[in-house]
Each structure stands twice: as C-alpha cells, then as structure tokens.
Amino acid sequence: MTATSATAPQTRGQAPPLSSRVGIGEGIAQSFTLAWRTVVQVRHNPWELGDFSIQPIMFVLLFTFMFGGAIAGDWQSYLTFMLPGMIVMNMLFVTLYVGQGLNTDLTKGVFDRLRSLPIARWAPLAGRILADQVKQIWSIILVLGVGMVLGFRLGNGITGMLGATALLLAFALAFSWVGVVVGIMAKDPERVQIYGFTALFPITMVSNVFVPVETLPGWLETVVDANPVSTIADAVRGLMLTGAEAGPIIETLLWAGGIAVVFAPLSVWMFKRRT
Amino acid sequence: MHAPQAAYAVQADGLVKRFGETVALDGIDLGVRTGTVLGLLGPNGAGKTTAVRVLSTLLTPDSGHATVGGYDISTEAHQIRQLIGLTGQYAAVDESLTGFENLLLIGRLLGMERSEAKARARELLAEFDLSDAGGRAAKTYSGGMRRRLDLSASLVGRPRILYLDEPTTGLDPRVRLELWALIRRLVADGVTVLLTTQYLEEADELADDIIVIDHGKVIASGTPAQLKAATGTQTLAVRPSDPSHVATVRAVVAELSSTQPEVNGSLVTAPVSDPAVLPAAVRRLDDAGVVVTELTLRSASLDEVFLSLTGHPTERNEAHSGAA
Numbered sequence: 355m356t357a358t359s360a361t362a363p364q365t366r367g368q369a370p371p372l373s374s375r376v377g378i379g380e381g382i383a384q385s386f387t388l389a390w391r392t393v394v395q396v397r398h399n400p401w402e403l404g405d406f407s408i409q410p411i412m413f414v415l416l417f418t419f420m421f422g423g424a425i426a427g428d429w430q431s432y433l434t435f436m437l438p439g440m441i442v443m444n445m446l447f448v449t450l451y452v453g454q455g456l457n458t459d460l461t462k463g464v465f466d467r468l469r470s471l472p473i474a475r476w477a478p479l480a481g482r483i484l485a486d487q488v489k490q491i492w493s494i495i496l497v498l499g500v501g502m503v504l505g506f507r508l509g510n511g512i513t514g515m516l517g518a519t520a521l522l523l524a525f526a527l528a529f530s531w532v533g534v535v536v537g538i539m540a541k542d543p544e545r546v547q548i549y550g551f552t553a554l555f556p557i558t559m560v561s562n563v564f565v566p567v568e569t570l571p572g573w574l575e576t577v578v579d580a581n582p583v584s585t586i587a588d589a590v591r592g593l594m595l596t597g598a599e600a601g602p603i604i605e606t607l608l609w610a611g612g613i614a615v616v617f618a619p620l621s622v623w624m625f626k627r628r629t
Numbered sequence: 630m631h632a633p634q635a636a637y638a639v640q641a642d643g644l645v646k647r648f649g650e651t652v653a654l655d656g657i658d659l660g661v662r663t664g665t666v667l668g669l670l671g672p673n674g675a676g677k678t679t680a681v682r683v684l685s686t687l688l689t690p691d692s693g694h695a696t697v698g699g700y701d702i703s704t705e706a707h708q709i710r711q712l713i714g715l716t717g718q719y720a721a722v723d724e725s726l727t728g729f730e731n732l733l734l735i736g737r738l739l740g741m742e743r744s745e746a747k748a749r750a751r752e753l754l755a756e757f758d759l760s761d762a763g764g765r766a767a768k769t770y771s772g773g774m775r776r777r778l779d780l781s782a783s784l785v786g787r788p789r790i791l792y793l794d795e796p797t798t799g800l801d802p803r804v805r806l807e808l809w810a811l812i813r814r815l816v817a818d819g820v821t822v823l824l825t826t827q828y829l830e831e832a833d834e835l836a837d838d839i840i841v842i843d844h845g846k847v848i849a850s851g852t853p854a855q856l857k858a859a860t861g862t863q864t865l866a867v868r869p870s871d872p873s874h875v876a877t878v879r880a881v882v883a884e885l886s887s888t889q890p891e892v893n894g895s896l897v898t899a900p901v902s903d904p905a906v907l908p909a910a911v912r913r914l915d916d917a918g919v920v921v922t923e924l925t926l927r928s929a930s931l932d933e934v935f936l937s938l939t940g941h942p943t944e945r946n947e948a949h950s951g952a953a
Contacts, residue, residue: 372700372707372708372711372712373707373708373711374705374707374708375707376707380740384738387734387737387738388734388738390734390737391723391726391734394725394726394730395725395726398725398726398727398766399725459723462719462721462723462724463717463718463719463721464721464722464723466682466687466715466717466721467715467717467721467722467735467782467783468738469686469687470685470686470687470710470713470714470715471710471735471738471739471786472707472710472711472739473710473738477738
C-alpha cells in the first residue's frame with residue numbers, strides 16, 4: 355500500500371475512533387450542507403428561477419386586469435385585495451418543489467448514497483426543505499415586486515411586510531412536509547407536479563384569496579371560511595395592509611403546527627417503507 | 630472487541646428479506662474475507678441488490694444476522710456507515726452539480742473542513758481521470774465518466790469496505806475494462822470489495838471467491854476454479870489439419886472419452902473427466918499419422934457452470950447487445 359494513493363483506505367492506526375451517533379449540531383450542519391446544493395444549482399442555472407417566475411407574474415397580471423374590474427369595480431382596488439392571497443397561493447405551490455427535488459433524488463439513487471453516509475437520518479429531508487426556503491423568499495419578493503410596480507402599497511409598513519414574510523415561511527416549512535409525502539408517493543418527478551397541482555388548485559381557489567366571501571352562497575361560505583388558505587390570506591392581508599390581527603395569525607400558526615405534527619412523522623414512515 | 634484484521638470484513642448468517650409476497654432473500658449466508666473480492670453472482674432479480682442494501686444498512690433484514698467490520702448491522706449501523714462505500718447500479722450523482730461539487734458535498738457531509746474536502750475532491754478527480762471534466766455539470770458526462778464519478782464519490786471517506794452493485798451493467802466493453810482496472814487498483818490498496826454482477830466473466834476476472842445466488846438462496850460457492858471443477862467436466866477438442874482425417878480423430882476421441890464425440894466441421898469435441906487423456910490423445914493421433922492444428926483440453930466456462938447450477942442461462946447476451 356502506498357501512502358500517497360488517493361484510494362487507499364485508512365488503516366485502523368490513522369483512523370479516529372468511530373462515533374456511535376450523530377449529534378443534533380452535526381445534523382443541522384449536514385442539513386445546511388445539503389441545502390447548499392440548491393443554491394449552487396440556481397447559480398449554475400439562473401434561468402431555473404426565471405422558469406418558475408413566469409406563472410406567478412402571469413397570474414398577477416391576469417387576475418388584476420381580467421377579473422379585477424368585474425370583481426371589485428376597478429382593478430386598482432382588486433390588486434390591493436388579491437395580492438396578499440396570491441402570495442399565499444404561490445407559497446403553497448412552491449412547496450411542491452420540495453417534493454419534486456426529493457423525488458428526483460429518490461429515483462436517481464442519490465438518496466441511497468446519502469443514506470449510506472454516516473449522517474443524521476433526517477438531514478437529507480431537512481436539507482431539502484431548508485433549500486427550498488430560498489425559492490420561497492424569491493417568490494415572495496417576485497409577486498410583491500410585480501404588485502408594487504402595478505401600484506400595490508404596503509399599508510402596514512416594512513415591519514408588517516417582514517412579519518408577513520416570517521409567517522409565510524413558517525407555514526411553508528410545515529407545509530413542505532406535505533410536499534415530502536407527495537414526493538415519496540409519486541413514481542417520478544413529473545407526477546409530483548400533477549398530483550400537487552390537482553390537490554392545491556381547488557384548495558387555493560375555494561378560499562377568500564380571489565373573491566370576498568360575502569358574495570358566495572351560504573354553504574360555500576362555510577367551506578371557504580374553514581379553509582386554512584383563507585385564514586393565512588386573512589393574516590397576511592392584515593400584516594401587509596391594515597395592521598396585524600392576532601386571531602388569523604394564531605390560527606395560521608396552529609394550522610402549521612398541526613400539519614407538521616401529522617405530515618412529518620407520516621413522511622418519515624412512508625420514506626422508510628419506500629426505501 | 631473488534632480485532633484490527635478480522636478474517637472476515639463482512640459476515641452474514643441467514644439473512645431473510647421479504648417485500649410483501651416476494652421473498653428477496655431466503656436465508657443468505659456469506660462471508661467476505663478481509664482484503665479480498667467476493668463476487669455475488671446471479672441473474673436479474675436473484676436478490677443481489679437486496680443483499681447489498683441490507684449489508685450497507687439501507688434496509689433492515691426481516692431475520693438473520695450480519696456484521697460489517699465487526700459491527701452489527703441492526704444495532705451499530707452508524708459505525709458501519711463510517712467504514713463503507715457504496716456504488717449502486719445507477720450512477721447516484723447530483724446531475725445538476727459539477728463533478729467537483731459532487732465530491733465536495735460528500736466530503737463536507739463526512740465532516741471534512743472545506744479546504745480538506747476540496748483537496749480530496751481534486752485528488753480523486755485526478756485519480757479517476759476526471760480533472761478536466763471536474764468543472765462541468767455531471768449531466769454532461771458520458772456513461773463511463775458518470776460511473777467513475779460515482780465510484781470516486783464512494784471513496785471520498787477512504788472506506789475499508791466497498792460495495793459495488795453491478796458496477797459495469799450497461800457499459801460498453803472498453804469502459805468495463807477501464808473500471809475493472811480501477812477496481813483491481815482498489816483491491817491492491819487493501820480495500821475489501823463485495824461485488825455483485827450478472828456477468829460471469831466479471832466475477833471470474835475480479836473475484837477471489839464467488840457466491841452464486843438465485844431466488845434469494847445461495848446455490849453454490851467457492852473460488853472460480855472450484856466452481857468450474859465442481860460442476861463442469863472438461864472438454865477435449867481436436868481439429869485435424871486434413872479434414873479427411875475427421876473420421877479417424879472421431880474414433881480416437883470416442884475411445885478415449887467413452888462417449889459419442891460431437892463433430893462440428895472439422896472440430897471434434899467430447900467431454901472428459903480425466904486430464905490424462907491429453908497426452909494419450911497426442912500419442913494415439915501421432916501413431917495414426919494425424920497432424921492436428923488444434924488440440925486443447927479446456928475447463929468448462931463459468932457460463933456453463935451457471936447454466937448447470939441455475940437451470941437457466943444468464944441474461945448476459947441480451948444485456949450485452951442492449952448496452953452496445
């Protein structure tokens with residue numbers, strides 16, 4: 355054995371003693387290392403950000419100008435009403451990227467490689483979720499930016515906007531576990547988009563994001579009010595426009611906690627079964 | 630507790646793994662001697678990959694027991710992960726990252742400092758002849774380059790035990806030869822290797838010991854030579870230079886082998902069990918005045934061995950033509 359060979363294994367003498375478990379700190383560091391992957395991917399291919407920016411921009415323009423006048427009388431007032439909800443809807447769709455990325459790793463065998471390494475068992479999942487928060491922040495800035503170009507004004511100042519962003523990210527972190535479940539269930543990355551879109555589209559549409567609930571038939575109003583998307587939209591509207599309302603904010607955080615409590619263990623369980 | 634040079638780097642007793650109704654492993658026993666290559670040979674679906682996944686801690690067996698580097702797979706998985714490298718059937722690299730970044734990522738996950746991980750990545754890229762491609766995204770790599778990158782990714786932590794799950798499946802013959810050379814170099818460096826393959830030739834070339842599995846069971850084991858000797862007889866082949874002598878040759882061979890020889894053009898072949906027939910054949914043919922262009926006694930090929938063990942041929946030929 356030559357001492358300089360790049361492939362020579364460590365002999366017992368040189369090797370540090372083997373550890374028997376991964377510390378929390380190490381696990382967090384490993385999650386950040388894995389999240390770094392996504393940042394590098396975006397740096398290699400900035401157009402990827404452009405790709406997933408087109409749809410939100412199109413939606414903002416479409417709803418503002420096509421439906422704005424009909425729903426709210428003039429498009430300017432509709433923009434103010436709709437934009438916070440549009441940001442919520444976008445946040446939900448971006449969580450699908452977690453599932454898509456995860457599914458790619460699973461189908462390409464990258465996950466096997468990661469799981470054969472002495473790293474925390476939860477680091478690959480957590481790393482994925484963490485990485486996609488970069489995309490979340492980008493998409494919030496994007497929709498807000500387009501809205502402001504069109505005349506949207508933050509009635510509650512910068513603090514309100516930052517609070518709204520924090521709340522959105524907190525909910526996105528929890529809701530990403532749903533993306534993880536879809537990512538594990540789907541056979542290939544394309545199907546993640548199909549399943550995710552099919553589920554999310556009605557959920558976001560049957561909410562108070564685009565229309566005032568007072569215009570709905572009574573039974574539908576009940577459904578819309580119960581929809582957590584309406585709750586988050588209310589919370590974000592308050593934070594961005596009129597002033598923070600404790601009710602919807604607390605309810606949003608409760609929903610986030612509930613979703614995480616159900617879907618995080620579920621995804622870990624499904625993950626073990628798939629692999 | 631763990632001897633520095635245990636006789637067996639990997640040892641498994643009665644591994645069973647079921648997926649629903651399917652029994653992927655049906656009580657597998659195996660041992661990989663430290664510093665050697667064990668070839669796990671079997672057709673598609675025999676349970677090779679499942680065995681590797683169990684021994685690399687990706688799957689827990691339903692029953693049975695195994696140790697890797699002296700550590701128990703069910704209770705000391707984390708220690709085992711510090712000893713092993715795994716290269717799967719497909720090149721498990723992040724295609725959107727460059728070759729360099731892929732190796733850097735693994736190094737960082739293994740707890741190396743950034744500078745150390747970078748140095749290690751460069752070292753491996755050079756070793757595997759990928760230095761020039763190191764800055765390109767892995768999705769632009771050829772099949773052979775991906776496999777080399779994948780193999781180097783499993784070596785970042787300098788593993789003492791390496792699992793290679795069908796490392797050359799789907800590669801063209803030239804690239805396979807390249808990979809074989811790389812694997813031999815690793816073994817020369819002292820790495821213990823568990824290699825799965827459906828190519829008999831590959832097991833013959835690389836493995837010190839071979840275990841043949843089919844339907845999740847071990848059906849034969851031994852060195853390549855032992856396997857050939859245990860199951861196959863030898864074949865005597867004689868080709869006279871003058872085709873008119875075929876009848877004479879046939880008579881001589883028939884007498885020596887006590888069988889009905891096969892005649893194919895001017896080539897006369899017959900199975901024999903006693904190696905002493907070769908000098909006898911030379912004498913008898915010489916006495917009869919027959920000049921031969923070919924006179925050989927060859928062992929049964931592993932292909933023949935495999936066929937006689939499993940009762941069905943390997944998918945080798947389809948796999949080859951599919952890859953070419």
